[in-house]
Amino acid sequence: MPDEPAHEMPEDAAAMITEYLENQHEFLSWLGFTVEEFTADRLVGRIPFDEKLTNPTEPPTVQGGVASTLVDTTGGIALRPYLTDPVNDGIATINLNVNYLRRAGGDLVATAEPIRAGGSVGVSYIEVVSEVPGEGQKPVAAGTGAYRLFNSERNDGDEGE
Numbered sequence: 308m309p310d311e312p313a314h315e316m317p318e319d320a321a322a323m324i325t326e327y328l329e330n331q332h333e334f335l336s337w338l339g340f341t342v343e344e345f346t347a348d349r350l351v352g353r354i355p356f357d358e359k360l361t362n363p364t365e366p367p368t369v370q371g372g373v374a375s376t377l378v379d380t381t382g383g384i385a386l387r388p389y390l391t392d393p394v395n396d397g398i399a400t401i402n403l404n405v406n407y408l409r410r411a412g413g414d415l416v417a418t419a420e421p422i423r424a425g426g427s428v429g430v431s432y433i434e435v436v437s438e439v440p441g442e443g444q445k446p447v448a449a450g451t452g453a454y455r456l457f458n459s460e461r462n463d464g465d466e467g468e
Contacts, residue, residue: 309424313347313388320393321345324384328352335380338373342384343416350385352377354415356438366440369411374435374448378405381419382431382452389424390458397457401428405450413438415447422451429454
């Protein structure tokens with residue numbers, strides 16, 4: 308957990324962000340992304356297993372780019388409570404590191420936890436679990452993401468999302 312506490316989020320902010328991600332963000336909604344938990348210290352997101360997202364293996368396994376997308380998305384969104392305006396301020400990925408641990412054969416569920424949130428950069432740790440063929444539920448990927456935080460109260464000349 309970051310040294311600085313998260314800003315107090317407006318009561319409806321988590322619901323507004325969730326609604327946007329699940330229903331209005333075309334790529335994430337196409338993937339079937341859902342938010343299962345969203346608090347100041349963690350975000351849990353899911354992408355359901357779908358044949359269209361698999362490698363041509365037997366049994367079918369989820370393509371690694373789907374896990375990477377989930378790591379990136381949940382890692383960035385987990386930092387929103389640390390923005391001045393969690394709904395409207397922007398976040399952009401600076402660096403993403405994903406380690407693939409095992410083949411994923413089911414829904415991907417990522418838990419993202421902010422590690423550091425400064426004035427302009429935040430870092431999250433993300434673990435993805437899934438059903439592993441013949442092994443049950445296990446971690447299938449772990450990653451860290453560094454993100455540029457565009458706080459509305461800062462006036463440093465940078466703009467973006």
